[in-house]
Amino acid sequence: MKPYDRLDRHALVMAIWTPSAFVAAILLHRGLASGGGWWIFAGFVAIIAAFVAHVIANAVLGAGFTTGERALGIAAFAIAVLSLLLAVLVGPAGLGARIFLPVGLGLISLVAVVIAYLVITFGARAAFERFDVIRDNNARPASRLPHRGGRR
Amino acid sequence: MTPLLLSVLIVLALYGVYIAAISARHEARPADFLDGGQALPGWAPMFLLPALGAAGLGLGPHLALVTRFGLQASHLAVGFVLVAMAALLLWNRMWYVARIAGLSTPGEALGQFYDSVTLRVTMLALAVLFALPFSANLLSSAAQLLERATDGLLPRAAGVWVLAMSLAIPAIIGGWRATIMTLAMQAVLLALFLPGSTILAEILAAAPGFPAVPIPVEEGVLWDRLPGVIQYSAGIGKEMPVAGIFTTVALSSSTIALLGIVFSPATLYLGQTASPGRAVGISTVWLAAGLLTGILVLGAPLLATRMADGPVALAAQFYAFEPLAGVGLIIMLLVGAMLAVTFFVTGGAILVTRELVIRYLFPDMSEREKRFSARVAIGFMFFFLAFMASFLPLMSAILGSVALPLAVQLLPAFLGLTFLRWISRGAVLAGMTLGMLIVFFTEPPGLILFEGLFVNLPWGRWPLTIHSAAWGLVINMAVVLLASAATLRAPDNLQRNRLHDALFQATGMTVGGRGLFWALMLLWGFLAYGPGAVLGNTFFSHPIFTSGEAALGIPSLWVWQILFWLLGVVLVWWIGFRVGFGRTSEEGIRTIELEEGTRRPPDWLAAGLSRVNGRER
Numbered sequence: 001m002k003p004y005d006r007l008d009r010h011a012l013v014m015a016i017w018t019p020s021a022f023v024a025a026i027l028l029h030r031g032l033a034s035g036g037g038w039w040i041f042a043g044f045v046a047i048i049a050a051f052v053a054h055v056i057a058n059a060v061l062g063a064g065f066t067t068g069e070r071a072l073g074i075a076a077f078a079i080a081v082l083s084l085l086l087a088v089l090v091g092p093a094g095l096g097a098r099i100f101l102p103v104g105l106g107l108i109s110l111v112a113v114v115i116a117y118l119v120i121t122f123g124a125r126a127a128f129e130r131f132d133v134i135r136d137n138n139a140r141p142a143s144r145l146p147h148r149g150g151r152r
Numbered sequence: 153m154t155p156l157l158l159s160v161l162i163v164l165a166l167y168g169v170y171i172a173a174i175s176a177r178h179e180a181r182p183a184d185f186l187d188g189g190q191a192l193p194g195w196a197p198m199f200l201l202p203a204l205g206a207a208g209l210g211l212g213p214h215l216a217l218v219t220r221f222g223l224q225a226s227h228l229a230v231g232f233v234l235v236a237m238a239a240l241l242l243w244n245r246m247w248y249v250a251r252i253a254g255l256s257t258p259g260e261a262l263g264q265f266y267d268s269v270t271l272r273v274t275m276l277a278l279a280v281l282f283a284l285p286f287s288a289n290l291l292s293s294a295a296q297l298l299e300r301a302t303d304g305l306l307p308r309a310a311g312v313w314v315l316a317m318s319l320a321i322p323a324i325i326g327g328w329r330a331t332i333m334t335l336a337m338q339a340v341l342l343a344l345f346l347p348g349s350t351i352l353a354e355i356l357a358a359a360p361g362f363p364a365v366p367i368p369v370e371e372g373v374l375w376d377r378l379p380g381v382i383q384y385s386a387g388i389g390k391e392m393p394v395a396g397i398f399t400t401v402a403l404s405s406s407t408i409a410l411l412g413i414v415f416s417p418a419t420l421y422l423g424q425t426a427s428p429g430r431a432v433g434i435s436t437v438w439l440a441a442g443l444l445t446g447i448l449v450l451g452a453p454l455l456a457t458r459m460a461d462g463p464v465a466l467a468a469q470f471y472a473f474e475p476l477a478g479v480g481l482i483i484m485l486l487v488g489a490m491l492a493v494t495f496f497v498t499g500g501a502i503l504v505t506r507e508l509v510i511r512y513l514f515p516d517m518s519e520r521e522k523r524f525s526a527r528v529a530i531g532f533m534f535f536f537l538a539f540m541a542s543f544l545p546l547m548s549a550i551l552g553s554v555a556l557p558l559a560v561q562l563l564p565a566f567l568g569l570t571f572l573r574w575i576s577r578g579a580v581l582a583g584m585t586l587g588m589l590i591v592f593f594t595e596p597p598g599l600i601l602f603e604g605l606f607v608n609l610p611w612g613r614w615p616l617t618i619h620s621a622a623w624g625l626v627i628n629m630a631v632v633l634l635a636s637a638a639t640l641r642a643p644d645n646l647q648r649n650r651l652h653d654a655l656f657q658a659t660g661m662t663v664g665g666r667g668l669f670w671a672l673m674l675l676w677g678f679l680a681y682g683p684g685a686v687l688g689n690t691f692f693s694h695p696i697f698t699s700g701e702a703a704l705g706i707p708s709l710w711v712w713q714i715l716f717w718l719l720g721v722v723l724v725w726w727i728g729f730r731v732g733f734g735r736t737s738e739e740g741i742r743t744i745e746l747e748e749g750t751r752r753p754p755d756w757l758a759a760g761l762s763r764v765n766g767r768e769r
Binding site for chain 1: 167171174175178180188189191193195196199329333336337340341343344345348473474475476477480
């Protein structure tokens, strides 16, 4: 790896996400403020487009998502889900009903895109195994043997 | 809008500081501050080059021209295809020149190849011209827009200093690599916001706009057609051509002027410091010729129509609908100018450091000292920039007007360096001097100076609606051709041949012997923005093969522009990917060392230098 490779990749990822996040913020804010489902849909399209561009950048540079990026993505998604639930439960009357369906569908579409990416990149089995911690929780060395079901 | 607008500007500034800080932390060698280790990631110049093209055109001024003159002004965007092609050919060859002969700045390349101190000094002067008056003019316009957008809360002069500070700090911290990576993000921002603003303006419009209704130009101006091939006008300032200034010769000569952005020292330096790969091809073919030209050809007439009352009025309309969208429109126009300012000032300061401070004043500096001197130079350059933009805006505008046409006068010199080995030093110098003089006296600085000191000249700016860049280049090329023919056997051609042989060995490519391509290129140029472009006025609305009219619903000229934009992309793709100029590779490079010049600097220059650095001549 050359000295600047990590820096260059990080800067590229930032160059993809910063303008896209600005555009997504415009569209989502408009959608949430006015209740326009199509604006919310366009906002999620902007996020998905940035994700696809990120995946392409990874493929071109021969890299994967870093731990920090994964953590940030999961945290942002969790905050979005939590915010949606709070908006429905304790938000102003009518807000939840207005935004629940478009935002919910948007969040589900994000999950679908991430799953599609994992399946395309790693295959269905390997993608599942990346989350399959139960098979990984046996600390005994013997568990790693193939005939004992180990896969490491 | 003010708090939100300032908040977004602060976020942009912090982004620059963040990238600069991590770039400085990762710096492998202190000298990398000046050139990014000659390995800038390919994606950064790839995104940046089209944005620089847009900056050369001037996003705000271009939209204002389209509002004033209609589709005849918008036709200028088709010329971006030629800019993309020039960038493709020149960047490819300059990259190889840097790797083969170790000539890592444009001034060094020209100076050593032609063994000419004058060319080195000329490149240095051009770097300063782009860094100070040209950029100061852009910064002043940006600050003026900021003043209007904040209802006077941030006056123009204060805006200039605030913007200059926010641009200077990241550049001083991070150097060349960080600057280019930050600007690449701003280029992506532009690429998203330009079409986005156009679409939003159409969604929000209460009444139909272009092409359903004409672009609201002044009476007498032809909004939907070109006003002829040429107009026998003495020039702007003496008399205004009827029906608009954008005749086909005005368009083709303005396109030549646009090439100045490619020949500017900082842009060439960007190409020389990029990593090898296909980025140059993707950038020029798909992003510059394809995306940027397409956005401008298709979107500028629509956006300009909606911007008839000025950008701030449209931003206010956006803001009422969605606050972030209103701010986004202002940010788009600001970024269009700030991007060019940061690039030319940082690039200019680094080139001054390399070409003057390191080469002549203190050649024995360590790497850390070189980095420090570059930081000091960047700081000073931004200070002078802010000084000029805030206190000398008119002088900046006047002097800045010659930057692009003067840079174009280096075309023969670069042709000699990269393709035509028979172009000699004497020819280049004679042609360039005459060309630059002609440019000077057909642009405001020369006209104002001469008319102030002596008598009124019979011509104004751009006589016969021909841009000063073309006036200068025609004479320049004529002199170069004649003088080169007389100096074919000059003794300095051995050095030139060595570099050209090594270039051919490394690339295996020439642009000669491709008759079909050049025939199509000439035909395309003639019809796209040459005299043949007048056919587009009525070609699709009143077809020549029938007496009837075609009810297109859109102006014939617009269809013509779209058609020749698409055909132009094919031509750039051909030279980029079929011929192979879109790719650079370190394979096959055989390094050579050009002999140090036998010519010594002029006595007055050497004496001045020895006084500064204290060394004997």
